[in-house]
Amino acid sequence: MKKVVAGIDIGGTNTLFAWVGESGEILWSSSISTTAFTNVEALVSEVCNQLKCNLPGEPLGLGVGAPSANFYTGCIEHAPNLNWGDIVPLQQYFEDEMHLPTIVANDANAAAIGEHVYGVAKGMKDFIMVTLGTGLGSGFVANGELIYGHDGFAGELGHTIIEPNGRYCGCGRKGCLETYASATGMEQTAFEMRGEKFSSKEVAEIAVLGEKWALEVFDFTAKKLGLALANSVAITRPEAIILFGGLAKSKELLFVPTKKYMEENLLHNFQDKIPLLTSALPESDAAILGASALIWKTQL
């Protein structure tokens, strides 16, 4: 019987889940609205019912990616965008329903492990994964292992301060990388330049037409991100850096200048040695693949 793993991605808006085979093939998948459930037990129950009814093989376990999820405790802790209370024992809820080993991690860490198990980071012992979306998430792999840190909350590259007294951040401080290098950050940059609101998608569409100010928004974003990546390289010296998410797709617009600024700021003996890669995983499935990889990684 084919061995399978459940990959579950709990987002602020939707929850995606699937049964996944060893090579990352999605055998069955579904999604529900996260916000339709006022309590998390009901959400877990619904996900598990659907998973049980559509089991395509011998299940090995469940991998769950969620914002502010802690690998060590198995809990969602103080998630600003979920209204389920301060500490949500997510792993416990899933294990009670499914009686299968469950591993929980935050979404950026799950993405890093997904890339490690199925994607471009296969076989790498040291790499950095950066997810560029509304915010900026990251996962650092060193010596073949994800760095969870002492309490499970390592990998907060988005909350390194790159501009003392810079922009206000949702974390309550100022000048975090995320306030510059993310969709939200780009929108702020565009607003500061133009005095009116643009979505990051609109800025990209305008930049593609060659409009100078929109290209400058990307250049400014890339400058901040490139320096932060160069500094991360000085600390962990990865084999490669992988960019993931909507913003990372705009290859010429963000990718090329980010690479340029990273190289400019690298220690000379690291220059031209660290490829900046895009994820090899299809964006729509990456979150559930990453979640399922939490379990597959334990089987390697």
Next chain:
Amino acid sequence: MKKVVAGIDIGGTNTLFAWVGESGEILWSSSISTTAFTNVEALVSEVCNQLKCNLPGEPLGLGVGAPSANFYTGCIEHAPNLNWGDIVPLQQYFEDEMHLPTIVANDANAAAIGEHVYGVAKGMKDFIMVTLGTGLGSGFVANGELIYGHDGFAGELGHTIIEPNGRYCGCGRKGCLETYASATGMEQTAFEMRGEKFSSKEVAEIAVLGEKWALEVFDFTAKKLGLALANSVAITRPEAIILFGGLAKSKELLFVPTKKYMEENLLHNFQDKIPLLTSALPESDAAILGASALIWKTQL
């Protein structure tokens, strides 16, 4: 027969070496002038002769700390302060002389492992070691292992750029942390403030008397270091940070303000959780203890 390990620290000026027991007890030690040897083979030969003549037990191996030394290749690579050529196969030279397993690492990494095996980081799985001397070195331990990175040159916190277009650094770039948070950096700060030269020791002596400008030199240094430490915590979330070296000893002058600035810049959920510690190893022996720990660590 008591098991022993050789710890060897090759510095730009002196080379220290010792036979060390399992608990970090120094059973025999000696030193020679590094600069007295125009070729490295002669230096290695002399060190090994002395070690052989004074062997106090059953030797398990040799640990060697040296600037720009690479754990993976066993070579000193492009060391700016040693005139032995671009690539020095140090591990090979020692193994040829002693016929014992030899491990080579840069001095900051050896210091981190020394602290891990014998010092305040005993039992910790995640910590950051920062050595404050002429420059700023660092070693990051995550998941119980030192992060050497893809090519052995991880842990260059001193060469993260904290001030774009800031001070010129010996590495050929501008604004590295090391140009602010090190003895050399403090001397530069004092010179910029006063227009005359002071050694870092003199600045400390004047600061102890309560002189305002000298206290400001320490405050400025601590501000840069504290922010860089907070950003490092965001990435690796250590259990503790250990400061080592001459500057770290000036407890009230540098330690207290560094801690203050680190806390101010930490993500709120990391605040008041990450102790800033001083090394538990006697400074005079720390380098050889760190080097010997490279071998003891493999025996754990």
